[in-house]
Amino acid sequence: MTDEPRFEHPPEEAATSYLADGYSLRSWFLTTDHKRIALLYLVSITFFFLVGAGAAALIRLDLLTPQGDLLSNDGYNRAFSIHGIVMVWFFLIPAIPNVLGNFLVPIMIGARDLAFPRLNLLSWYIYILSGLLTLYVVVGGGVDTGWTFYTPLSSVYANGAVVATIVAVFISGFSTILTGLNFIVTIHKLRAPGMTWSRLPLFIWSHYAVSIIFVLATPVLAITLLLVAAERLIGIGVFDPRLGGDPLLFQHLFWFYSHPAVYIMVLPALGVVSELITAAAHKRIFGYWFVAFASIAIAVIGFMVWGHHMFVSGQSVYASAVFSFLSIAVAVPSAIKVYNWTVTLYKADIAIDAPLLFALGFIGLFVAGGLTGLMLAMLAIDVHVTDTYFVVAHFHYIMVGGSVTAFFGGLHFWWPKITGRLYNETLARIAAILILIGFNITFFPQFMLGYEGMPRRYHVYPPEFQVLHVISSMGAALLAIGYAMPAVYLIWSLLPGGRRAPANPWGASGLEWTTSSPPPQHNFIGQPVVVRQPYDYPLAHPVSRDDG
Amino acid sequence: MSGTVRLLLAWAALMALLALTLGAAFLPLGPAKPWIAFAIATAKAALVLWFFMEMRSERGLARLAMLAGFVWLAILFALTATDYLTRAWMT
Amino acid sequence: MAEEERFAPFADAARARDADRLGMLIFLASEIMLFGGIFAAALALRLEHGPDYAAAAGHLKLWLGTANTAILLTSSLMAALAVEAARAGAPRRAARALLAALLLGCAFLAVKGVEYAGEYREGLMPGTATAHFDGPAQTLFMNLYFVGTGLHAVHVTIGILLMAMAALSQRARQDRNAMLIGNVALYWHLVDVVWLFLYPTLYLAGVR
Known part of the structure; x- marks a missing residue:
């Protein structure tokens, strides 16, 4: 059975790929094909990653010396603000959902497109509009509030283009909401015959969970930022204690969005890793339902923990105790996932390819970030390390070590599917290891810095911290090389003469591997019909199909 | 009717x-x-x-979608009120 | 266009309609969250400055607010009747009901305008005059009132435009499934629901 071809006719002969379907600019910029839109997103988020990385480079260079010789105080504030704003809203949040999710959600459930293809294109244009406004902010004065826009700094004292930044983030929110709406409707209404909820890939479950957050959290950020802008422009006073307002209310509303936003960044990463691990282990995932519902649990409980950002802000200590408890609770579903991946790998016949190296790196860094997150959720420890580099290191372990590593892992895993080309595996493995090492050299010293009292957002520091800062900056250089490498060999693979990818280079299960690489315009020839459980290794016939 | x-x-x-x-x-x-x-x-x-x-x-799904916003607002209000209602206890 | 392409990416019309409606409901959930921020601000203000909150709310024109509630509820009824008529295959009746809903929406805005004008004359607008307020929290209540009702009025305006669009479209009126009219009506009802909560939050809070 296993040696039989999966199709009567190889699909390569049957249909033109989506990449060959028109070469004009119009065929790209007015496309409603989710696969092409995913590529539009890939190019745009890569650009914004470079912008954010440029700001990060300035920060790390400036921190080489205790006096902060490179940037002025104002310049440093602007550098870390732009770094945070661009990386959070213009890279991390759209990275996995809008590139990999856009490409894979319809294919994985056997659909020909997202439910609302034109809305999908509109999302991209909205994203670009908000991105252009952010670029205007970068060149037109900058912003120095940090990515958190805390009042009264943002509403009264900050100089620079605060309102323009707020409008940019506000607009980008529409793009996010529309994407989430599109995913939810797609997953509900466009599953192929036989694609029951118990057969959904875990990537889909995590994208469903993240879409819930997209739709329900983003509008709260929108109204909060509008209130800050109104405060700044006409002084309505909702967040101004002189007018009877409450600055803590801003933090409540902001973190009601922004804590779930952390899960926006990490949930899709968890989905990617579930796919990578099962494909490398050639085993059904251990505890499918636990992993699936852990995504939903993280999305829901993630909305109830925001107060742990406010333990020292003047929030009632009784509320803090409640938030502390809930924050510790949200670690449970995250831990379930880690255990289940580990058990899936146990005694498996593991193929050690670059995607698995990224996935293993992810697990290690995610555990380190998660455990320090538990420390920070405890009131007593948090009081000690609030606003220090300990916090900075913690969330970089989750957001960079976690999300970005998973994004690279996913990009390597699905690159043959997306482009139809194979990259240089040796270089990819070196890059995966280099990123892991570079990341740890960059951010582990920051845990130590923070625990010893180095506050975040300062660029002038006591000389005894210099050694750790220099190590961190050197690690950042290594990390930059690691991140640059894939850009080279992935683009190299696209050049004429690059090796063609077969339909299923990894021997993985999942509908996306049953169609050609790259997929045809409507993803499948005919309507796929699903007859098997997900991750049904060893591979037999994951699908049967009618002659459409 | x-x-x-x-x-x-x-x-x-x-x-x-x-x-x-x-x-x-x-x-x-x-x-x-x-x-x-x-x-x-x-x-x-x-x-x-x-x-x-x-x-x-409507069927369950549509009702759930309609209800979701209200349920999530309840989370926002309840936990925000946890702070405001207990602040006075501290002093 | 081939028959199976008409509803792409869906297989058939029923499923496409289902998806449209679900998409609208999810969008409405996000609208609810948007207004949630305003209600949370009102809640915080009320918990922290209860007496000031009530005193400032006493400045609002309760009877105009009540009238507007009745207007908006009636308008919602008209929108629901329009959907009913379109489904029954009565496009002219659907158009008339939509027109009534739309005019009532305009009436709501007109009453709101009269209210705003009165508040401007009395110096209740942000930044015009605050002399007769006892304390900043009362000014803040008024500001919040303007932000909340202003944001709501924006949504009313959008709703009116959407209903006008639906009323003018012959295809929408003659659609026995009332897809466009149905979704526009959903939006309009939600604008109504938001007002149903703004009414006790703002107006009723001031009654002694």
């Missing part, structure tokens, strides 16, 4: 509730007043959702 009649009855109930909430506002009900006002508002919203927005003939 024809659809039109049902809608008209729902509208009549809504108007009655509006009169009720306005009247209740003038009664000496003390601290219960906002609770009553919001309970009536919730009842009115429920009527609009059930009859005008046709949740009565």
Whole structure:
């Protein structure tokens, strides 16, 4: 059975790929094909990653010396603000959902497109509009509030283009909401015959969970930022204690969005890793339902923990105790996932390819970030390390070590599917290891810095911290090389003469591997019909199909 | 019952509730007043959702989607109030 | 266009309609969250400055607010009747009901305008005059009132435009499934629901 071809006719002969379907600019910029839109997103988020990385480079260079010789105080504030704003809203949040999710959600459930293809294109244009406004902010004065826009700094004292930044983030929110709406409707209404909820890939479950957050959290950020802008422009006073307002209310509303936003960044990463691990282990995932519902649990409980950002802000200590408890609770579903991946790998016949190296790196860094997150959720420890580099290191372990590593892992895993080309595996493995090492050299010293009292957002520091800062900056250089490498060999693979990818280079299960690489315009020839459980290794016939 | 009649009855109930909430506002009900006002508002919203927005003939998924926003707002209000209601205990 | 392409990416019309409606409901959930921020601000203000909150709310024109509630509820009824008529295959009746809903929406805005004008004359607008307020929290209540009702009025305006669009479209009126009219009506009902909660939050809070 296993040696039989999966199709009567190889699909390569049957249909033109989506990449060959028109070469004009119009065929790209007015496309409603989710696969092409995913590529539009890939190019745009890569650009914004470079912008954010440029700001990060300035920060790390400036921190080489205790006096902060490179940037002025104002310049440093602007550098870390732009770094945070661009990386959070213009890279991390759209990275996995809008590139990999856009490409894979319809294919994985056997659909020909997202439910609302034109809305999908509109999302991209909205994203670009908000991105252009952010670029205007970068060149037109900058912003120095940090990515958190805390009042009264943002509403009264900050100089620079605060309102323009707020409008940019506000607009980008529409793009996010529309994407989430599109995913939810797609997953509900466009599953192929036989694609029951118990057969959904875990990537889909995590994208469903993240879409819930997209739709329900983003509008709260929108109204909060509008209130800050109104405060700044006409002084309505909702967040101004002189007018009877409450600055803590801003933090409540902001973190009601922004804590779930952390899960926006990490949930899709968890989905990617579930796919990578099962494909490398050639085993059904251990505890499918636990992993699936852990995504939903993280999305829901993630909305109830925001107060742990406010333990020292003047929030009632009784509320803090409640938030502390809930924050510790949200670690449970995250831990379930880690255990289940580990058990899936146990005694498996593991193929050690670059995607698995990224996935293993992810697990290690995610555990380190998660455990320090538990420390920070405890009131007593948090009081000690609030606003220090300990916090900075913690969330970089989750957001960079976690999300970005998973994004690279996913990009390597699905690159043959997306482009139809194979990259240089040796270089990819070196890059995966280099990123892991570079990341740890960059951010582990920051845990130590923070625990010893180095506050975040300062660029002038006591000389005894210099050694750790220099190590961190050197690690950042290594990390930059690691991140640059894939850009080279992935683009190299696209050049004429690059090796063609077969339909299923990894021997993985999942509908996306049953169609050609790259997929045809409507993803499948005919309507796929699903007859098997997900991750049904060893591979037999994951699908049967009618002659459409 | 024809659809039109049902809608008209729902509208009549809504108007009655509006009169009720306005009247209740003038009664000496003390601290219960906002609770009553919001309970009536919730009842009115429920009527609009059930009859005008046709949740009565929808399936589970649509009802869930409609309800999600309200449930999530309850989370926002409840946990925010946890802070505001207990701040005074600290001193 | 081939028959199976008409509803792409869906297989058939029923499923496409289902998806449209679900998409609208999810969008409405996000609208609810948007207004949630305003209500949370009102809640915080009320918990922290209860007496000031009530005193400032006493400045609002309760009767105009009540009238507007009745207007908006009636308008919602008209929108629901329009959907009913379109489904029954009565496009002219659907158009008339939509027109009534739309005019009532305009009436709501007109009353709101009269209210705003009165508040401007009395110096209740942000930044015009605050002399007769006792304390900043009362000014803040008024500001919040303007932000909340202003944002709501924006949504009313959008709703009116959407209903006008639906009323003018012959295809929408003649659609026995009332897809466009149905979704526009959903939006309009939600604008109504938001007002149902703004009413006790703002107006009723001031009654002594």
